[in-house]
Amino acid sequence: MKSNVTMRDIADKLGVSSVTVSKALNDKDGVSDELKERIKTLAGEMGYRFNTAAKSMKEGLTYNIGVVIPERFTGPSQSFYLHIYQQISRELEQYGYYGILHILHREDEEQLNLPRIYYDRKVDGFILLGQVSKPYIELVQSMDLPKMFLDFYDEHADIDSVVTDNFYGAYELTNYLIAQGHRDIAYVGNLYSTSSIQDRFLGYYKSLLEHRLPLRNEWVLSDRDDEGAVYVDVELPQPLPTAFVCNCDQVAYNLVQKLIAQGYRVPEDCSVVGFDNDVYATLIVPQLTTVGVDIEQMARTAIESIMKKISHPGSRFGRVLVQGHIVYRDSVQRIERP
Amino acid sequence: MKSNVTMRDIADKLGVSSVTVSKALNDKDGVSDELKERIKTLAGEMGYRFNTAAKSMKEGLTYNIGVVIPERFTGPSQSFYLHIYQQISRELEQYGYYGILHILHREDEEQLNLPRIYYDRKVDGFILLGQVSKPYIELVQSMDLPKMFLDFYDEHADIDSVVTDNFYGAYELTNYLIAQGHRDIAYVGNLYSTSSIQDRFLGYYKSLLEHRLPLRNEWVLSDRDDEGAVYVDVELPQPLPTAFVCNCDQVAYNLVQKLIAQGYRVPEDCSVVGFDNDVYATLIVPQLTTVGVDIEQMARTAIESIMKKISHPGSRFGRVLVQGHIVYRDSVQRIERP
């Protein structure tokens, strides 16, 4: 296949102008159907490939969306955001867009360097996937490009976001535990690291409130540092509660292993639930009861929104919640009330 | 920040020409140091951002590399290739390039549709990450763009590739098992699905040959269909061998679960080794002895090669092998020879 065929080449062969070729290839009015067909056929035969760069320059659009993921969410054992990115790529296809992944390095986040894709005008908009520091959020706001937060939000930043309904998911999950007879329920997660962990905690707390169960400080267990990165070893409280609501499957996974290592049986001695329904939920015995995050819907909503922002600057969507659903597995045991 | 600042705007403010601005911003000769500084400073103040699209059109380069991954390697539980893609993105940074992910849908592979990024001239080269069908390989060859195969190869296709040294890795791993006293060693993998599985098998076989151990057909166990997609249940041979060489960690993981479910202890009754050192290797008790694939080195080599192909069309690299390394964990037991 020849690669350097232009509209002009096609036009010359047919003795028409390149304007006509452009119209024909873009299915615009102003060309007879017959000529249109001839042009399209010849374009195919000559191996014509559209030059997006030329269109880009003319229109000022790149047809790319930048997907920025902070480095700390991309370790070898973390694939959740990569899967979301993959789903974003798929969604973008329908719009003729492409997703460019940018891993935000720790240093760049600390030193407040915007992604290179911004300075290179490589993208028409940004999706920030995963919580970043407050100063970085402010920096991001200074970019005059459509942008969305995905899977986190910030109360103070006036940026549209798409998040799982963390609050409601954790609320329902805790309700379920209570319905199974549990009264002594701990929460595992650092309340000061991400909005997700905080909101899941509040959902848990709401459920306790509604059932008039006390919130016990010694049953709120931190699992990581404030940056949300390093997982710390969770200290088991004594006496043990009968159930743990973990802020994510990975932490639930670690907790179950720890419980088992200390001689407890799950769920017989102690029930554990997670959140996310990711790979960790099924790679352990017992498999975890958890909240399934609707990755497809999140990607779809984020892309729909950012596309509207590109075509209609100034569109606002606020904070959009995407419902998850409880996945019932084997890590919860019904207990009889004394 | 204003987004529509051009070189011309900067030039006008300074009373110079846009050529001079271009030279200054690109650090080319032909501008006095003093003027260069003034231009750079003003560019910063005015929030100038480079317009890659214009450069692209002028040079005919997109500064993008397409990374094509067949859909069947991207399921929710498969993150290996996504991590490689991520590493590719990082490597590309140094070259001022970006990686565009394209998931190759099943239908497009079957109906022999080239990725949209090709027709849109979105990329200067392709990395095909993960084995595709023979007809698709031929189709890919018809594209007149630099391309590399990553993590697989095809004997008949004359395309450069970067692969883990599967042969040598499996050979060493099998040697290790034999050194631990094992003589009855099975291999798990469909020999007709991918080049990796085949080569790993041959490494296993070479080790057997060298130690004058017979290759027993009933100990070569298929784990998937010929397309490499669907994992089938592995049938355990009776009597059980003392060790299994699995073609990847995921299959080893499944096998260990099956063995345990049937009442065997691993590694006491039976040793199991995997390949890849991915998330499956450590998410099970016992953790798996396996071959660690050097993702960084693979990405680095692939990117170096494709960059050379772009700057020097016609460069050839052949099949480049990247060495892995055995990771010793707890799934192998030394057995005493009778």
Next chain:
DNA sequence: CTGAAAGCGCTTACAG
């Protein structure tokens, strides 16, 4: 050291 001219490949008015 500095700049006028031409061109990369397309699309958008506008004129016929």
Next chain:
DNA sequence: CTGAAAGCGCTTACAG
């Protein structure tokens, strides 16, 4: 229905 002209923002010779 068809096309000549202008322009998107840059870079590459080339001339001064």
